[in-house]
Amino acid sequence: MLRDAGLRVTDSRVAVVGALALMPHSGADAVVAAVESTLPSTSRQAVYNVLNDLTRAGLARRIEPAGQPGLYELRVGDNHHHIVCQRCGAVADVDCVTGHAPCLTPNTTNGFDLAEAEVTFWGICGDCKNAPATPV
Structure with missing residues (x-):
């Protein structure tokens, strides 16, 4: 490699x-x-x-x-996206949202040739969702 x-x-x-x-x-x-x-x-x-x-x-x-x-990650070249836990910061891969790269089509490209899109989804991971609530 x-x-x-x-x-x-x-x-x-x-x-x-x-x-x-x-x-x-x-x-x-x-x-x-x-x-x-x-x-x-x-x-x-x-x-x-x-x-x-x-x-x-x-x-x-x-x-x-x-x-x-x-x-950093070694997964390159496939235009995948990421989902990040808002509580613990865990990151997971999300495959292309729809279609082929760049997986999203903007209303205008302003003359650019699109190569990829970088999307970050935010949510709560399963571990945090299932964890007992801690008192504040």
Whole structure:
């Protein structure tokens, strides 16, 4: 995957890809913690650099739900969307809403050729919905 994208295969890149494969929709801090557990000598900056490299190469996608730090995932190229829990911040994938990419058709494109649409749905996840109410 890395070679196909023109990137050198390094221990830190392999570790970051592995972390994202196990933990989709993770913030950089969670990826750093996962990488440090397998490669303790890897610096925080190295992980940030790898995340940027992967994103630029189209191997990873950065999403930015309102009120949350950027989250990374390896699922790219299929124009899927996300649903975010308003209580706990959990994020899940939602396949294309209707039709083919960009899955939404605006009233006007203002001369743009559309490539994709980014939609974030908000709601309450099943775990939070089923959790007992906590007193305020």
